[in-house]
Amino acid sequence: MGLEYRAVGWNRQKKLYDLTLAAAVAVYLAAFVGVGLALKPNATAETLLIRAFGTAAFALLHVILSIGPLCRLSPRFLPLLYNRRHLGVTMFFLGLAHAALSIVQFHLFGDVNPLVSVFTSNAHYGDVADFPFQPLGLAALVVLFLMAATSHDFWLHNLTAPTWKALHMGVYVAYGLLVMHVALGALQAERSPLYVVLVGAGLAWVLGLHLYAAGREAARDRAGVGPAAGEEVGDGFVDVCAVDEIPDARARVVCAAGERVAIYRYGGRLAAVSSVCQHQNGPLGEGRVIDGCITCPWHGYQYVPETGESPPPFTERVPTFPVRVRDGRVQLDPRPRPAGRPAGSCSVKGAP
Amino acid sequence: MIRPLRRRHARAMAGLAVVLPLGFAAALVAREPERTTLLPEAVAPAGPAIEAPMHAVDDAWGELDLGMRVGRTAGRVVVELAPRREVRRPDLLVYWTAAESVGDALPGDAYLLGSLGERARRYALPARADGGSLVLYGMAHHGVVASAPLPR
Numbered sequence: 001m002g003l004e005y006r007a008v009g010w011n012r013q014k015k016l017y018d019l020t021l022a023a024a025v026a027v028y029l030a031a032f033v034g035v036g037l038a039l040k041p042n043a044t045a046e047t048l049l050i051r052a053f054g055t056a057a058f059a060l061l062h063v064i065l066s067i068g069p070l071c072r073l074s075p076r077f078l079p080l081l082y083n084r085r086h087l088g089v090t091m092f093f094l095g096l097a098h099a100a101l102s103i104v105q106f107h108l109f110g111d112v113n114p115l116v117s118v119f120t121s122n123a124h125y126g127d128v129a130d131f132p133f134q135p136l137g138l139a140a141l142v143v144l145f146l147m148a149a150t151s152h153d154f155w156l157h158n159l160t161a162p163t164w165k166a167l168h169m170g171v172y173v174a175y176g177l178l179v180m181h182v183a184l185g186a187l188q189a190e191r192s193p194l195y196v197v198l199v200g201a202g203l204a205w206v207l208g209l210h211l212y213a214a215g216r217e218a219a220r221d222r223a224g225v226g227p228a229a230g231e232e233v234g235d236g237f238v239d240v241c242a243v244d245e246i247p248d249a250r251a252r253v254v255c256a257a258g259e260r261v262a263i264y265r266y267g268g269r270l271a272a273v274s275s276v277c278q279h280q281n282g283p284l285g286e287g288r289v290i291d292g293c294i295t296c297p298w299h300g301y302q303y304v305p306e307t308g309e310s311p312p313p314f315t316e317r318v319p320t321f322p323v324r325v326r327d328g329r330v331q332l333d334p335r336p337r338p339a340g341r342p343a344g345s346c347s348v349k350g351a352p
Numbered sequence: 353m354i355r356p357l358r359r360r361h362a363r364a365m366a367g368l369a370v371v372l373p374l375g376f377a378a379a380l381v382a383r384e385p386e387r388t389t390l391l392p393e394a395v396a397p398a399g400p401a402i403e404a405p406m407h408a409v410d411d412a413w414g415e416l417d418l419g420m421r422v423g424r425t426a427g428r429v430v431v432e433l434a435p436r437r438e439v440r441r442p443d444l445l446v447y448w449t450a451a452e453s454v455g456d457a458l459p460g461d462a463y464l465l466g467s468l469g470e471r472a473r474r475y476a477l478p479a480r481a482d483g484g485s486l487v488l489y490g491m492a493h494h495g496v497v498a499s500a501p502l503p504r
């Protein structure tokens with residue numbers, strides 16, 4: 001295979017993230033089983049574990065689905081995004097434990113293959129209240145497995161970004177399947193309104209948050225460049241904003257020619273690059289300049305502002321755009337420079 | 353994030369926002385009314401009536417939490433067993449034996465009265481019966497689960 005394999009970098013932040021995650025999962029499982037035993041002394045250990053793993057996976061899926069839109073709304077949530085894939089893999093294993101125990105408990109001791117039994121033990125496919133909800137869980141588990149198995153960056157490169165991203169849109173399918181797995185399964189058996197309220201609130205939260213964030217993003221895309229909305233000022237340049245509107249080491253993101261461009265200001269200079277990170281399309285324009293490099297807020301990939309290239313040994317590259325300053329206003333040429341002929345930078349004073 | 357991808361995410365979510373609330377609501381509407389496993393007061397127990405009540409014992413069955421009433425009808429002894437909690441075992445049979453105390457095995461003279469229901473049931477003892485014990489026998493594990501002496 002012609003692909004270079006780069007080992008995962010284990011830094012302090014990742015370790016802290018994973019430790020917190022493991023501790024939270026352990027505390028949740030222990031608390032669920034403990035409270036369950038106290039409230040229902042007749043419940044068997046298997047039942048409590050099935051429910052503890054199932055609810056833990058489902059709750060974690062809500063957290064995972066919230067991170068994306070929350071980061072669009074406020075950079076405070078970025079630390080969660082950094083290692084989101086570990087959340088996903090953890091969620092898969094929790095769902096797997098729940099599924100495996102369910103199959104042992106409900107399907108293993110019959111005379112039918114347990115996996116076939118998941119589909120055939122209840123054949124009321126035409127009945128809502130008695131609908132076979134377990135195949136829905138199994139289908140979700142298959143989707144989650146494909147995503148967990150391909151979660152490493154190795155697969156992102158190997159499958160190519162578009163395929164990988166399409167595959168990982170499967171999380172929405174999995175979420176839909178699981179909501180119905182719970183609504184047609186546990187909610188039919190458990191009568192307490194508390195469960196209905198919990199699942200309903202989770203659904204409203206995930207849908208509401210995504211639709212709200214999507215609406216804001218769409219409005220930003222429509223707004224276009226600068227105050228004059230991309231007014232052409234000569235030589236193909238458009239007006240963006242006043243130089244002083246861009247804080248040092250930060251960028252102004254504008255929508256030009258259908259895509260977002262980040263105009264960075266650093267140490268008295270300006271440079272414009274595509275706001276789409278080559279790693280996972282993170283919002284490059286929401287990062288900052290660290291050690292002279294534009295640093296992506298998602299996973300910290302770095303690019304040299306003038307060339308759009310990652311410093312060696314890395315080989316990522318983002319398109320660059322010409323910028324200039326006239327009368328204290330930043331102007332951008334929204335046509336990307338061809339690779340190998342980077343746009344360079346200009347002084348905030350207006351000189352080249 | 354690139355623009356077509358953003359749109360794809362927005363469309364996926366818009367789709368879910370239509371389908372899932374509908375599915376969720378349909379699942380809730382379809383819920384069957386809660387089944388009560390315990391006997392509503394108004395429903396009469398199955399089996400012969402008790403014409404002349406003799407005893408009522410509340411705690412004869414320990415953990416099983418069965419109320420027991422004993423009486424006579426047409427000269428025969430009739431016993432009523434009324435679960436006060438959900439009965440978790442579906443396999444229990446009710447026997448009468450002349451023995452006053454019963455071990456793990458079913459005594460040789462055990463006389464089958466019927467199965468234990470999740471609602472109150474009455475059982476007519478054989479004509480010769482006077483005293484002795486009632487035995488609950490578990491089919492699944494082939495053993496005596498509990499027994500209780502009957503007052504003479």
Ligand code: HEM
Binds near residue numbers: 106185
């Ligand atoms: C082969 C796959 C699966 C099977 C056979 C299965 C089976 C079951 C069963 C039998 C129940 C009802 C348990 C009870 O009432 O005690 C249940 C409930 C539930 N399942 Fe699954 N499931 C599967 C996959 C999943 C996955 C992948 C998730 C989440 C990631 C999940 C989340 C839940 C949740 C949240 C509940 C409600 C809480 C509970 O009762 O455990 N299930 N599942």
Ligand code: FES
Binds near residue numbers: 278
């Ligand atoms: S998207 Fe991962 S570093 Fe930019």
